[in-house]
Amino acid sequence: MAASGELSKAPARTPLISPVTLLRIVLVLALLAIWELLSRSGWLYRDVVPSLIAIGKALIGLLSSGEYYSNLGVTAAEIAAALAIGGGGGIVVGLLLGGNRFLSRAFEIYLYYLGPTPKIIFFPVMIMWFGVGSGSKVALGALSCFFPVALSVAAGMRQIDKVLIRVGRSFRADTRQMITKIYLPAMRHPIINGVRLGLGIALIGTLLAETKLSNQGIGFLIINAYSTFDMPRMYANLIVLFALAIGANVVVGRLGGLHTIRR
Structure with a gap:
């Protein structure tokens, strides 16, 4: 009986692979x-769906x-500049709209x-x-990512605990101190979510611009492979781009997590 009791108390083994990961x-x-x-x-038509071996060879060559x-x-560089300009502008506009009811109702x-x-x-x-160079691609990417960041930050501003705002005002904090000490720390998650969404949209806008008028960049390589019907190379470009987008998204999300841990 004692042996059976000890066996029943033995901790359950953690599976090497969780069911979610396995699925x-x-x-x-x-x-x-x-x-x-x-x-x-x-x-399907020839090479529209190339074999995995052909895509793998094209990926290695790429x-x-x-x-x-x-x-x-x-x-x-174009995406980073677009995210800095459009995302930065979106954060500023979101703070203004979220913190001022009159501006919010007007704009x-x-x-x-x-x-x-x-x-x-x-x-x-x-x-x-901005011409046919990188400037027009950056401008389109910045315009694309501005809106989701601004709307996310404005919504996050309205969700800040009013007690925090009253505490800041009771200590006679000026506008800069309210933004840096109250608003931004309390809004880290809306800002991170807005930046993640803005990053994806900036990526789409920049690549679309490169496919329309460019002689360099990943978008140019993709549309060039498509024009020459080099489907394995086109899919290889898409795979690398997809992996890089996921990696950038994970990095932005981890930055928000690190900020939370440090706090």
């Missing part, structure tokens, strides 16, 4: 198997090419109406204003 792995493997079956079936990294650097409606508008329609204007 994700199975889903990815199933998608890869379906892709390979479509590639070998001949149901990552071993110095030209690819130079184009990647161009796109990364926030424009953000809701213009936010869902496809920003690519403004690209001809950006070309006229």
Whole structure:
């Protein structure tokens, strides 16, 4: 009886792979198997769905090419500049709209109406204003990411505990101190979420601009591979881009987590 009691008290073993992780792995493997079956079936036009081996070879060739990294650097610089300009502007506007009811009622409606508008329609204007170089791509990316960041920050401002605001005012904190000591620390999650969403939209806007008018950048490489019907190279570019986007998203999310731990 004592032995059976000891056995019942033994801690349960933690599985090496959680059920959620296992399900994700199975889903990815199933998608890869379906892709390979479509590639070998001949149901689609030639090379529209290339084999995984062909995509793997193209991926190795892509990552071993110095030209690819130079184009990647161009796109990364454009996205970083777009996020800094559009995201920074969105944070400032969000703070103003969220902290001032009059400004919110007067101007926030424009953000809701213009936010869902496809920003690519403004690209001809950006070309006229900033030329055909990187400036127009940065401008389109900044315009794309401005709206989600501004709306997220404005909504976060309204969710700040009123007690914190009253405490800051009771200590006679000026506007700068209220922003740096009260608003921004209390809004780290809305800001991080807005930046993550803005990063994705800035990425889309910048790449779309590169596919329309450019001779460098990842968007140019993708549209060039498509134009020459080099499908394995096109999919290889998309895979790398997808992996980099996920990595950047994880980094931004971890920065918010580190800030929380430090506090």
